[in-house]
Amino acid sequence: MLDIRFIRxxxxxxxxxAENKGYHIDIGDLLxxxxxxxxxxxxxxxxxxxxxxxxxxxxxGRPSDELVATARSIKEELAGLETDLxxxxxxxxxxxxxxxxxxxxxxxxxxESDSVEIKRWGEQTTGAIDHLDFATKRDWADFERGSKVAGxxxxxxxxxxxxxxxxxxxxxxxLVTKKNFTYLTVPTLVNSRIATGTGFAPRTxxxxxxxxxxxEDLSLIATAEIPITGYHADEIIDExxxxxxxxxxxxxxxxxxxxxxxxxRGLFRVHQFNKLExxxxxxxxxxxxxxEMILGIEEEIWQALGIPYHVINIAAGDLGAPASKKYDxxxxxxxxxxxxxxxxASNCTDFQARNLNIRVRRKDGxxxxxxxxNGTAVSLARSLVAILExxxxxxxxxxxxxxxxxxxxxRQVI
Numbered sequence: 400m401l402d403i404r405f406i407r408x409x410x411x412x413x414x415x416x417a418e419n420k421g422y423h424i425d426i427g428d429l430l431x432x433x434x435x436x437x438x439x440x441x442x443x444x445x446x447x448x449x450x451x452x453x454x455x456x457x458x459x460g461r462p463s464d465e466l467v468a469t470a471r472s473i474k475e476e477l478a479g480l481e482t483d484l485x486x487x488x489x490x491x492x493x494x495x496x497x498x499x500x501x502x503x504x505x506x507x508x509x510x511e512s513d514s515v516e517i518k519r520w521g522e523q524t525t526g527a528i529d530h531l532d533f534a535t536k537r538d539w540a541d542f543e544r545g546s547k548v549a550g551x552x553x554x555x556x557x558x559x560x561x562x563x564x565x566x567x568x569x570x571x572x573x574l575v576t577k578k579n580f581t582y583l584t585v586p587t588l589v590n591s592r593i594a595t596g597t598g599f600a601p602r603t604x605x606x607x608x609x610x611x612x613x614x615e616d617l618s619l620i621a622t623a624e625i626p627i628t629g630y631h632a633d634e635i636i637d638e639x640x641x642x643x644x645x646x647x648x649x650x651x652x653x654x655x656x657x658x659x660x661x662x663x664r665g666l667f668r669v670h671q672f673n674k675l676e677x678x679x680x681x682x683x684x685x686x687x688x689x690x691e692m693i694l695g696i697e698e699e700i701w702q703a704l705g706i707p708y709h710v711i712n713i714a715a716g717d718l719g720a721p722a723s724k725k726y727d728x729x730x731x732x733x734x735x736x737x738x739x740x741x742x743x744a745s746n747c748t749d750f751q752a753r754n755l756n757i758r759v760r761r762k763d764g765x766x767x768x769x770x771x772x773n774g775t776a777v778s779l780a781r782s783l784v785a786i787l788e789x790x791x792x793x794x795x796x797x798x799x800x801x802x803x804x805x806x807x808x809x810r811q812v813i
Contacts, residue, residue: 400495403433404457413498413537419508420499429494436487443484446477455791456807477786496595499720500750506724510718513714514727520698523709527692527733530787531665540666552655552675553672556783559813563786563799564779566806571675571777572646574808577586578696580646585626588617593629596754598721598747606615608653617648623647623676624773632755633679636769638762639695642681642689646776649674665784667739673778682759683749686770688748693774694726700776706785707731711739721747730785741781744774 406413407430414426442792456462461810462470491622507515534540539560545553556564576582594609610619618625627647636643651674655663666672677696694710715726722745729738749768752758759769790798797810804811 400750401498401501402749402753403495406498407428407433410454413501416501417418417499418728419502420718420720421510421716422499422613423551424494424498426498427637429491429498430505432487432491432494436484436491439484439487443480443506446473446480447620449473449574450477473739492680496754497811499718500598500723500748502715502718503724505712505748506718507712508716509714510716511714514709514711514717515714516709517726519709520702521541521705521731522729523707524733526660526734526790527791529668529734530666530784533787533791533795533797534665534783537544552668552669554666554669561781562807563797563813565784565801566673566799567704567777567779567786568648568673569806570703570803572648574659574700574703575646575675575696575776577679578644580644581782583627583630583645583647585620585623585647587620587626587652588612589620589626589629590616591618591730593632593755594620594625597625598630598669598719598751598754604622608655610652619652620649622652622674622773623649624678626674628751628771629755631757635760635766636680636803637760638682641759641769642679642685645678646761647676647678648674650670651778656732666780669780672778674778675776677744677776680752680757681770681772682768683767686713686746686748689772690724690744693744693772694728697728697744697774697776698708701730702726702764703739704782704786707740707788709739713743716785721745721750732788734788739781740774741785743777745772747771749767759775773808 406426410426410430417424424579450470450473453466453473456466457470488547507513509809531540539557539561541555541557541804545555563649572582608621612618615663626649628647630645632644650671652671655668655670676695679693681689697708708728709732714726716723725743725745726813727740728742730741732739748770751771752768757769757771759767760766787797792798792812799811799813807813
């Protein structure tokens with residue numbers, strides 16, 4: 400969330416920023432509730448001070464009936480105030496969670512179509528067979544049995560394609576751990592505080608993408624970003640330990656409601672997939688540079704795999720609540736003749752860290768909120784789509800990208 404002091408000082412700027420990101424927030428109502436809460440807090444503080452004064456007067460002698468009555472009155476009023484204060488604080492907090500992060504100055508305004516291409520790599524080829532047709536002909540993917548077991552958009556990977564997924568993971572993991580990212584396996588369930596604190600506030604109540612566990616304060620994660628953000632919740636990290644770099648591997652679960660169609664068939668958009676996520680906790684002054692570093696690692700992975708792509712600076716209206724700036728790396732699809740989503744890299748500045756009380760202690764002893772960033776090393780289902788489209792042979796076999804061959808027992812073709 401944003402700092403409430405920043406919202407008080409910049410209500411019009413915050414409201415305009417939310418509008419640019421597609422969020423409809425009544426900042427005036429939020430500030431009224433903030434003012435009401437502050438009044439309750441002020442009265443509660445006054446009563447506590449009076450209570451402490453009377454407590455000192457009650458020591459060492461017989462108190463007067465008037466003093467006892469005053470103490471009782473203060474106790475009763477304070478009890479009611481504390482109940483009202485908690486309710487006001489909870490109400491304000493829910494409104495605060497709805498306010499998205501501030502945009503960086505170089506984020507283009509507008510919707511998805513206004514995102515700006517900033518670089519391009521590789522050749523745009525055409526004429527490949529759709530990945531699902533190619534994979535099912537080899538009996539490498541089974542959506543029919545996946546649907547029978549779990550429902551639509553669940554699937555099995557089989558044989559060499561499952562081995563290829565593992566090879567991609569191992570290749571990417573070796574690359575990022577050599578760049579000082581600490582490997583984590585993470586819980587695939589998180590409680591509501593961590594899920595909410597990570598900041599995935601839907602624009603409307605119908606847009607929630609999470610699977611919730613009925614009767615439990617738990618939901619399945621949509622990305623390892625969520626449990627990694629919570630890893631250092633309520634901690635103060637010494638400045639000389641930053642940045643902390645993590646690579647988190649997990650299954651990811653998303654409802655993906657309303658996203659079906661020609662360009663989302665097969666493995667491209669599914670309810671469950673595996674992913675290796677990059678994450679950084681860092682000093683505020685370093686987050687822009689680390690954002691570029693994460694993007695650079697993603698580019699290194701896909702250049703090594705030989706998959707053509709471009710990078711776009713995502714427009715404000717297509718950004719989620721936590722991101723102040725986001726890059727998408729989209730691969731060139733020779734099937735569709737267009738660029739399609741593959742990975743992303745986001746700078747969330749202090750937005751997530753404030754939610755979960757993650758701070759840095761400076762060398763001079765001062766404490767402040769640090770910054771968090773995340774990026775996709777490899778999203779395995781979409782990675783397979785890109786490789787199936789670019790490395791297929793006319794005879795129905797698949798060339799194994801050179802960098803993956805050591806992880807496929809040296810096989811060059813499958």
